Amino acid sequence: MRTRKGLYELSISGLPIHAWSETIFKNLADLCGSFIQLDVGTRKPTSFKRGRMLIITDFLHQIDEMVNLNVEGRMFQLRVCEIESVPMRIQGYACENDSPSSESEDDGASNVGNVTEPRQ
Numbered sequence: 001m002r003t004r005k006g007l008y009e010l011s012i013s014g015l016p017i018h019a020w021s022e023t024i025f026k027n028l029a030d031l032c033g034s035f036i037q038l039d040v041g042t043r044k045p046t047s048f049k050r051g052r053m054l055i056i057t058d059f060l061h062q063i064d065e066m067v068n069l070n071v072e073g074r075m076f077q078l079r080v081c082e083i084e085s086v087p088m089r090i091q092g093y094a095c096e097n098d099s100p101s102s103e104s105e106d107d108g109a110s111n112v113g114n115v116t117e118p119r120q
Contacts, residue, residue, distance in 0.1 A: 005058035007036065013050040014078040019071045020045070025053050028067065028080055033057025052083065 012028060022038060029035035033055035042051040057063070063082040068075055 004060060005056075007054060007056050008033070008063065009039075009052060009054055009083040010063060010080055011050050011052055011083050012078055012080050014076055015048070015051060015069070016071060016076055017048045019069065019076070020048055020051070024069070025051060028078070029053060029055045031067065032059055032063050032065070032080070 010029070010032075012025065015024065022043075025038055025042070026035045034057070036054040036056055039052040039054070041047075042053060045051070063080060065080045067078045067080055069078055070076075
């Protein structure tokens with residue numbers, strides 16, 4: 001079976017401002033891979049139209065999923081889609097590395113929303 005293991009940049013749109021947190025982005029990353037980092041424009045946004053993050057994954061197909069997010073009893077539909085693959089040499093990550101050692105800051109948000117599995 002062919003795999004596509006590597007680093008990929010994802011775009012997330014539809015996330016409400018009051019749920020915009022690193023914790024939520026990490027939960028979204030867990031649905032399709034392992035969280036590496038948020039981009040600067042997502043960590044310190046000037047716009048909340050979409051967020052971007054880097055993940056490592058071995059999904060067999062291109063990531064383009066609709067995901068439901070429950071925030072304080074309201075359901076929001078998010079689009080999580082792959083923007084591009086990233087050269088594996090970035091920050092010392094290698095294809096064989098399933099558990100990157102990159103530490104990221106926790107923004108203190110917890111249980112802001114519940115993420116449900118993407119449709120298959």
